[in-house]
Amino acid sequence: MSTRTPQGALVSYQGNYAGSVSRFAAYSIDLVVSTAVFVLALAAISWGVRVVTGHDVSFHRSNIVVAVIFVSWQFLYFGYCWAVSGRTPGMAVLGIRVVRADGTVLPPKQAVLRSLVFPLSFLLFGLGFIGILVQHEHRALHDLIAGSAVVYSWDARAAQLRFLARQAELPAADIPSPAAARPDPAS
């Protein structure tokens, strides 16, 4: 079964509630990006300390200070991104954004609240995320608490025009005609 969405149908999805796959993919990208930035920052700090003091400083995951800094960084990363633009880098890649439950722009206070209650969905054995699948507005636990929702925000119409333009630019020989794609019954 094909899961590919026809380009023409994408236009109607703009502003609709985002689904689980897009949100999960966006969060995965954010996790990679935020962790990478954090690790790079720690490496830069280690290098700076070694240059200045001449002593090697190593950061371990078991170190409680590192864990606290990492969690704080996560709050900062998500809270700042949601408060400023309603989207994190991962969400920008997937073309989704956080809005208020009624669809208007998310105020910074609600964005900060969302980032604070976001871990709750993890702490309840991930059950907080079930709402993305079964809730009629695809809202997770942290969305319900913060009064937020996630919607598609990418310019699907521009994407459709780009798609059509690319199709128009292709030479006629490169586009398989329906007749050519059909298997020859004689063979």
Place this chain on the structure above:
Amino acid sequence: MSRLHPPRVIPQALRPRDTDCVNPRDRLRAVGRRVADPAEEIAQQVTERVVELVVNALDVNELAARIDLNALLSRVDVDAIVKKVDVDALLDQVDLNALLARVDLKPLLDRVDVNELVQQIDMDALIEKTDLGAVIASSSGGMAAEALDAVRSGAVGLDKFVDRWVRRVIRPKQPWPAAPPALLAAQAES
């Protein structure tokens, strides 16, 4: 010396008589011309006067009202008339610039629903038939935009796929809203 011949004698019966030189019809024709020309002139004057009097006496409006134009026009072969008209020559005589200068376009354009007009444009066909596609393709981000579009459209497809299966399992009693209220209203306006 030449020889002289005796004069030729014509018999009496063969000699022309005096009345043989005059055609009696010529005299009649001359009389006829003298009478007919003034008579014709008088007849023409009388006719003109009579026609003038008749026309003045006629009520043209009443006459026109009595004419069944539909029946009259049904007998006219309009196609044949149109075929006889040289449209090119007719159009050559029309000064379109002067005609357009007299047209007030503003009230005309006010009556045109541009949004509805644009909605009727088949953008797909337009892009296929014009260089607009090349312009859009060249103005877009190229490979990066193409990859991003592919990732997003793939994710949307998977979202809908998962959503369909979840709904089959839980069978919601009421249809789920597609978007938040404010965005639904924006979609309806656009």
